[in-house]
Amino acid sequence: MLKRLARISRLLALPLTAASLAAVGLAGCSTTGPADAALEDADTSNVLIDARGVARLAPGERLSVDLRARDVVAHVAFDGLDFSRVDLAFGDEGTAPLAEVMAPLFSHPYSPLEAADGRFVITADPANIPELTADDIAALEVERMIAREHGSRAPTAQPQSINDCVEQTIYFYVDIVINDTVQSILCAHTIVVCGSTTCDMQTHNGHNYLFCDGQESWTDAKASCASQGMSLVTLNDAEEEAWVTGFASAYSTQKWWMGMNDRASEGTFVWDSGDAVSYTNWYPGEPNNVSNEDCGQLNRFYPEPGWNDEPCSLHLRYICESD
Template identity: 80%
Template structure:
């Protein structure tokens, strides 16, 4: 989604280190991307692009730290994390102060959708979501509500298409990160791109005389529904807390990322129904969900891992899925 960004248009307040020639060289200024060099461009941004990589740290004097100022809204900072020592980087916010990057980003680094899983080994941090051309006004509004969204092939795409013979698509994850500096919360946006693939292996399990398939290939909700139907099954229906706990435990053992279930309001907004046709007698929405932020009509598990609670997502996203037999 972020295949190629514009070359440097301007250099603004990026380093809190003394702006000597040596410190500028240590960071390395370049146009950069979360995608590989051979991937085609989708859009450009009018922002300064700063690359921070292992060479940036290697050029520092012993004991010296690299301080990256995130207060400039027109700047995108690209972190190439292969061999990068986050313990020697501070995230600065102008005159407000700074925080250790390793500490500030630790919750995000340990998240199921960690930027350290990014395709191409890079992620981007910026103070302004408008720096991402793929994010429309609806996406930015959804980010304000959700604090995390995933998008495929830009805003408003009706359906993400396979990118290779392996049937993989790119999915860009956007996270707001709140960093407390001297009692003030500073919010920055982190984005990274992962590959999700449709080649499916399903693990069959049985519970209370029902068969379940935990399928690790990632499909849109429609394709997941069709895959279940081809097995004479439907996307999973959760009838009570005991069944949910069992499904959640098995799903999380395979992956702590998101899983499609059968609950959806595609036919009528706000009127949720199970793919199986069973009555909706039990729900466990996470507080504030469902909120239809960004046209979200399909239900899934694990958005808030390790906390329980369901979430609604755009049905076009490619996620793992769970099928269930009717008897």
């Protein structure tokens, strides 16, 4: 996805003159000013929204991006962008301020403003993002947020040190109400997650816990814990879970691996430690095994509590616990 976005950026990263604003209008973006059809034949299905273009608007003028027009994919370069001057339009249904639409995501643990390339993508139809498979789109309909890994900046996609990093693309659905009609848009952005040996030890009720900031697959996280004579964390009751998630969230409100998994037998969840399963706290609707999710994690629904299952290959922070 990053390579595709870089190619699009090179094509679209031009000053938004009066003529190029007209081309934006053909793609579903328009201003209140006059239109110039000089670039009518330009490829306008991809639209760049950036600070330079918005700064060229006349006083009081706003940029409106119609996501219902011609399969529009809007690429938002957020560095210095005045979001308050950009609207999202949905054909005849009406418009909504971009800042208002994106506000819940801007404060989310996986905020689009954390994108590694300084931009995020929005579109009304997930089919407009070619790397999403039919299974991914089906998963989005259920989960509303998924993460997929599309490559690595290291020779392998298995982080083992601070220098080994993986690109992780986060996809969100956002629902907004315009004139009593619910409109859904998809937001996508890419972050870089890296492995590390940085772990902080805490003690609770006679057990040691390692909160490891490096992001690993579930299998590598399990191996890392085992190398310390520990297992991925087991949560035996609500009190222990509250203590663990409180500490984990102090380090990061993003997702963390725990020991719960059904890798050996689908639907039969066990703890990595081998302890009996005496307590669970799955979020409503979870676990659902969407896209072959066999490993349990915390903080998927932060700040709401509740466990979630994820593909074990995803690279997340992790928590180890002593026996």
